[in-house]
Amino acid sequence: MSINVKNIHKQFGEFTALDNISLDFPSGELVALLGPSGCGKTTLLRIIAGLEQADHGDIILDGENASNTHVRDRQVGFVFQHYALFKHMTIFDNVAFGLRMKPKAQRPSESKIREKVFSLLQLVQLDWLADRFPAQLSGGQRQRIALARALAVEPRVLLLDEPFGALDAKVRKELRRWLRKLHDELHITSIFVTHDQEEALEVADRVVLMDHGKVEQVGTPEAVYNHPQTPFVYSFLGSVNVFHGRAEQEYLKVGSEQLRHHNESYGHAKEVFAFARPHELKIVDNSHHEGVSARISRILSFGIETKVELDGLNENSGQHYEVHLSQQQREAQSLLVGQEIKLVPSTLALFPREAVALQPSEKEG
Amino acid sequence: MSTLAIQTNASQTTRFEKNTATREPNWVKYLLLGISLSFFALFLLLPLIAVFTEALRKGLETYWLAFTDADALSAIALTLTAALISVPLNLIFGVAAAWAITKFEFKGKQILITFIDLPFSISPVIVGLSLVLVFGVHGWFGEWLVANDIKVIFALPGIVLATIFVTFPFVARELIPLMQAQGKEEEEASIVLGAKGWQTFWYVTLPNIKWGLLYGVILCNARAMGEFGAVSVVSGHIRGETNTLPLHVEILYNEYNFSAAFAVASLLALLALLTLVIKSYVEHKISKKSNA
Numbered sequence: 001m002s003i004n005v006k007n008i009h010k011q012f013g014e015f016t017a018l019d020n021i022s023l024d025f026p027s028g029e030l031v032a033l034l035g036p037s038g039c040g041k042t043t044l045l046r047i048i049a050g051l052e053q054a055d056h057g058d059i060i061l062d063g064e065n066a067s068n069t070h071v072r073d074r075q076v077g078f079v080f081q082h083y084a085l086f087k088h089m090t091i092f093d094n095v096a097f098g099l100r101m102k103p104k105a106q107r108p109s110e111s112k113i114r115e116k117v118f119s120l121l122q123l124v125q126l127d128w129l130a131d132r133f134p135a136q137l138s139g140g141q142r143q144r145i146a147l148a149r150a151l152a153v154e155p156r157v158l159l160l161d162e163p164f165g166a167l168d169a170k171v172r173k174e175l176r177r178w179l180r181k182l183h184d185e186l187h188i189t190s191i192f193v194t195h196d197q198e199e200a201l202e203v204a205d206r207v208v209l210m211d212h213g214k215v216e217q218v219g220t221p222e223a224v225y226n227h228p229q230t231p232f233v234y235s236f237l238g239s240v241n242v243f244h245g246r247a248e249q250e251y252l253k254v255g256s257e258q259l260r261h262h263n264e265s266y267g268h269a270k271e272v273f274a275f276a277r278p279h280e281l282k283i284v285d286n287s288h289h290e291g292v293s294a295r296i297s298r299i300l301s302f303g304i305e306t307k308v309e310l311d312g313l314n315e316n317s318g319q320h321y322e323v324h325l326s327q328q329q330r331e332a333q334s335l336l337v338g339q340e341i342k343l344v345p346s347t348l349a350l351f352p353r354e355a356v357a358l359q360p361s362e363k364e365g
Numbered sequence: 366m367s368t369l370a371i372q373t374n375a376s377q378t379t380r381f382e383k384n385t386a387t388r389e390p391n392w393v394k395y396l397l398l399g400i401s402l403s404f405f406a407l408f409l410l411l412p413l414i415a416v417f418t419e420a421l422r423k424g425l426e427t428y429w430l431a432f433t434d435a436d437a438l439s440a441i442a443l444t445l446t447a448a449l450i451s452v453p454l455n456l457i458f459g460v461a462a463a464w465a466i467t468k469f470e471f472k473g474k475q476i477l478i479t480f481i482d483l484p485f486s487i488s489p490v491i492v493g494l495s496l497v498l499v500f501g502v503h504g505w506f507g508e509w510l511v512a513n514d515i516k517v518i519f520a521l522p523g524i525v526l527a528t529i530f531v532t533f534p535f536v537a538r539e540l541i542p543l544m545q546a547q548g549k550e551e552e553e554a555s556i557v558l559g560a561k562g563w564q565t566f567w568y569v570t571l572p573n574i575k576w577g578l579l580y581g582v583i584l585c586n587a588r589a590m591g592e593f594g595a596v597s598v599v600s601g602h603i604r605g606e607t608n609t610l611p612l613h614v615e616i617l618y619n620e621y622n623f624s625a626a627f628a629v630a631s632l633l634a635l636l637a638l639l640t641l642v643i644k645s646y647v648e649h650k651i652s653k654k655s656n657a
Contacts, residue, residue, distance in 0.1 A: 051553055071556050078557040088572040097568075098558035146554075152559055217461035 001062040001156040002027045003048060008057035010043055010213075017043045018054070019213040024264050026189045030180070032194055032204035036255065040213040042161055049159050050074050062156065077150030077188075081162040083142040085134040091145055092130040095120055119149040123182070140171040144269050147182075158257070160192035164199065172287035197237050209233050210322045231351045234275045241281060241321045241343075243274040243292065245348040247350060255315030257292050260268030261348040271353040276345040278324040283308065283333060283341050291362060294321055296335060313340065416634050419627035431617075431628035433647070439605045440613035440629075446521065447596075447609060448589040451528040455585055459536025464570075466537075467544040468552070478541075484533045492530050493598025497524060519601030524609065526593035532585045539581030543574055576651045580644065586638040591633060 003025040010018040017040045033041040044053040049069035050058055050115050058067045066074055085094050095117045099108055106117065123125035124144040136253055143163055150158060163179070164172040180203050183190055194200050200207050201221040209216040209224060211232045214266075217224050228234040235242070245254040247270045252259045254274075261274065284291055294310040305324045311321030321343060325333075335341075381387050382513070396476040421428055421469035431437060462481060466474060498504050500517035510517060517523045539647040550574070571578075593611040602616065610633055 049557060051557070072559045078554070080550055080554060082550060084554040086551055086572075096430075097555070097560070100557060101555075101560040106641055119520070121390065149554075151559070172505050294613075 002057075003157055003191070004060035005044070005191060006049060006055045006058040006060065008044065008059070008326060010040070010047065010052070010054050016213045018047070021057070021213070023208060023215065023218070025189060028185045029205045029346065030190045030192070030203065032192055032200035032207045033210060034194055034197060034200040034207050034236075035210035035216075037195055039210040041195075041210050044210075045159050045161055045191060047212055048077050048157075049076050051078070064201070074200050075153070075156045077153070077155030077158040079143070079146050079150050079158070079160040079163050081165045083134070083139075083146045083166075085142055085146055085149070087134055089127070089133075090130065091121070091132050091134070091137070092117055094132065094134070094145060095149045095152050097149065099224060116152065120152055123151075124148045135244075140175055143175065144178075147179075148361045151186075155188070158188050158190040160190065162193050162195070164196075165194070168269075172199070172297075179203060184342060209236065211236070228275075228349070231273050233277070234349060234351075238268070239278055239322055241276045241278065241323075241345075242319075243276075243348075245271065245272060245274060245315075245354070247272045252348065252350070254292050257314075258290060259345060259348065260290060261350060272350045273353050274345075275349045276309070276347065278322045279305075280346050281321065281323045282344045282346060283323055283325070283335065284344050286340050286342055288342050288344070291344040292316060293342055296319055296337050296339045296341065299335060299337060301330065308335065310341075310343070377588060389550075403506060412525055414482035415625055416630050420624060420631040421638065422627075423624045427624050428628045431625035434625070436605045436627060437606065437613060437625075440608045440610050443521070443524070443608065444590050444610045445507050447528050449582075449584055450525050451532060451589050452582060452586050454529055456537055456578075456582055458525050458533070459538075459581060462537040463544050464566075467542055468549060481534050481537050483533050489592065489594030490598060492595040493497040493527055495542050496530075496595075497528055497597050500526075503505065507641075518599050519603065519607055521607070523599035524596050524607065527599050528589050528592055531586045531592050531595050535583035535585035535588065540574055544570075547573055556595070576647055580647045580651070583640055583644050583647065587637060588635060616630075 005021055005023040005025075006017050008021045008160070010016075019040075020164075021044060033044060035041050047054045050069065051065075054067070060066065061069075061076075065247070087096065089097070096113050099113045099116065102108075118127055121130060124147060126141055126144055126148070129137060129141065129145070134145070134302040137145065137317050147160075147163075154264065163249060164175050167175065176199055180190075194205070201224075204221060206219065207221055207224050208218050209232070217229045217233045219227075219239075224233060225237050230239060234240055243252065243254050243259065245252045245259070247253075247261065250260055250262070251345075252261045252272070252274055259274070286293070292312040294316070295313055296308060297311050298309040299306065300309070305326060306329075308325060310321040310323065312321065323343070369482050395486060400473075409622065419525055420431075425640065432441075464480060465471070497518055499506060500510060500523065501612075502511060502518070506516075515522075517526070551569050552565050555569045560568070589610060592609075593615075596609055597612055599611055600609065602608060602612060604616070610629060614630045614633070
């Protein structure tokens, strides 16, 4: 079932949580709402579920305007960050809850309920825990039960609010893969909220990047990672090096130094941010006439890549850079900690320096 | 008043004690122990023992006679009736108020919280007097009540009203912090799963608060049965009719019928002790649940 969000606006006092958001979630896709905490992603999810009311705008479920439909009639499945399992009920009773609460006319018989609950528990591979209480389960198991419970009422859409946020790194990774597999089996339209870019890029069909209550970019994981359209997306996805400078003809002036850039449209003198990924920077000799001077502060050479951390010099002191070198590149150059070198980017993405905040905001979401 | 269960965390105190870096000198420990124990013995234990020794001074037969007396029996019946009416009413009110305060946002919330505490800060005598001013013969509704032949003051309704007023905060006060700590997530989960409001309350909220609720009801009941001041003003002390147990004790005492007075008093004391036992059991249940 498709979900359309139209001009949703939500204000908490002075704080704008959602600023006129419009999004389309096509049927059967798994979409990630990604952004720093306080960007409005959880609020948007709760508005879609009906747990929160938008100030204005519409939620359209399957072509029908559901803005004024009560939560219990929207037929959405919701998975909470902290599971929200019913503590005093067994796992079986938790999963059976939604079925047992149905009006008498629609309620399946107790034997049907039993069948359904066990098939769901098998789906999440935890049927052996049916008689336990939530407190006796690990975090990962609880979240799987929460998912089974949400699926029991056969929701038209599945909404997950930071589903792996409270779990440790290893379980998180496991559950991620598991969720993706489950989605491939069920094909139920799903939206999950996360602040973890790796999680979003790995699991989702499409990623919606949000910041300060606005949608910054929508696209497949490859598209948003390889072609960021805004400074925020550039700095939020993966590590990135930033140069503050002025674009002049084909050069970017960074302090007294200059870098060549290939964006012809920035012909006029313009204050810009220039971004380059760590693997897009080359380390060249200090005598090179192009490039930004920096001093090597650390060389980390475990894994396939060598990571070189650098501190900016002259006008760029206080700036930090990171360069990733392949093993061959590393061997071709002799690099030492403390050495002064110059950085030359193979490509630069330029964005006019207006009042853009590069740092994610730190408000609670 | 915070009536949350006091939990003695044995393992933590032992660790604290064993460590020389955190241990206080022995004399501090024994001084504090001595002060609190002698205070307890002098002001709590001694009066309690006195009640029972005085009650039994003239033998078991007189002790027994004090209860089988018609006036005493009617006092017991009245006390139970008043508690039986006021405790359920305050139970309903307490749950409703705690629910409203913890699950909804509304204007005047702070005022409601303050008003719930009012009976704790106001003298019970004033409560009684205000009831007389409103419902008495010369009070606001006095004429109307007389015209319709309804007796509030010097009758059961007055006693119940006074009891409700003084026991008003117990249930709500107990539930508010508990429900605040539990948050709304389980209720939200229940609603998303399609449960109706009352289903959510019955199957999700109530099981989560039942021990706290029982604890509040026990305290509420203890106070309802033991209330003296407010009830004294509105009861009129009519023997065999509007005398509750505490009032009956006073009357017997004023008549120099000490052994009967103490006998009835011992009944109230036993009730209090029983309350303590049930309370400890409930506390034990609560702490077991929170450790689970």
